[in-house]
Amino acid sequence: MSGGAAEQAGGPALRELAFRRFDEIVLGEIERARPRIRALRRRYPDAGEKALATHLVHAKKAYAGTGGAVSGLFGLVALPADLLLVTYLQIALIVEIGLVHRANLKSRRGQQEILEILGRGNGVGPLYRSGTPVLARIATRLMARKGIPLLGRAVPFVAAPVSAWLNNRDIERVGQEAMRHYGMVRRLREKRRP
Secondary structure, three states: OOHHHHHHHHHHHHHHHHHHHHHHHHHHHHHHHHHHHHHHHHHOOOOOHHHHHHHHHHHHHHHHHHHHHHHHHHHHHHHHHHHHHHHHHHHHHHHHHHHHOOOOOOOHHHHHHHHHHHHHHOOOOOOOOOOHHHHHHHHHHHHHHHHHHHHHOOOHHHHHHHHHHHHHHHHHHHHHHHHHHHHHHHHHHHHHOO
């Protein structure tokens, strides 16, 4: 079998495997997010969806900033862990904001929306159900964004605050994109009600 034929034969299987793994991540995150959202609603009983989502963004930014500062101290060795942490925090944040807006995230469509929000928040653009290539484009985009601080990683004490700032910015972008998306979906649902 030629390389192209092997790729074509493995493509759908790999895509399905990626979606199954992503499904596990999202379902697990939904279960972890529900108690956090209930606690947030109890703490801020008069807060609307946008205010609750803003609290969630700020909480994730604290984790991302700390992770960025720590990874900056360890230089290039910590870059993969930092990218993984930021991507996980972004997915968790999208799930939380989706749940605040009462979105159905368990369906394939709901999970595709999570990928699309993740992509748009990281500057990838429309993703149109491309599955595995979406994750590759997001990873490439994140690596490109982190390229500038790679120079600073030679001087860890300079890189730590830069990495923390970049992580905060990346979380903020994805959070804003999720708030726009789920807020718009909610408004459209409300317009359709008689």
